[in-house]
Amino acid sequence: METFMTIVFLVFGILQIILFFKIWGMTNNVKKIKEAFLEKDFPAEYLLVKPDLVKDAFYANIRKIDKLIYLGDKEAARRMLLSMKYDLESCRNSADKYVEKEVLELSEPLFKKIEESLAKL
Template identity: 45%
Template structure:
């Protein structure tokens, strides 16, 4: 009986410590989600801010860089066929915003296929 009580006590203590660790990990994770949400809102605000203030060139550069970063991240994390379908769904929104600025959209940013082709040429240099 004494051995069983000791074993159960040790299990309960270990379980309690693990719950405390999990609590703090979850707390830190929720704070990180708040930071990410804040950063995302700032990004959207930047494009709108530039457009509303008449700084169309800055708005164009901002949205173009956002699209390029999105495509590079997508290409790193997905296979080529999935990249093409996903990128072709995402790109029109960015292309529309670039066109709203009045600047020409680069040819390699018009489709996922042209982006891959252009990036392959860059890697060969």
């Protein structure tokens, strides 16, 4: 009877160790999923820190907007453009005076593209 209980406890101990490492591995997946959910479509607040990320997201959104215009959903395209413009303006207005010039230089071409797209509507 003692050997049976020893074997059962060993099996449960090994299974608990395996379960611990599986849960530990899943926490990394949760972090990735959380980051994906928290990341916005247009992360304008990272304009100074990660300008390439912002430009990539911007042009991806412009492609979505062009598709919406092509499909005839101009109101959704206008809302997306105005939302992007608002995010850029809030980023530009909240910039410190020390980095304001850099933020203006980075955001100016994006504003021009938004205005061009709004003119198409």
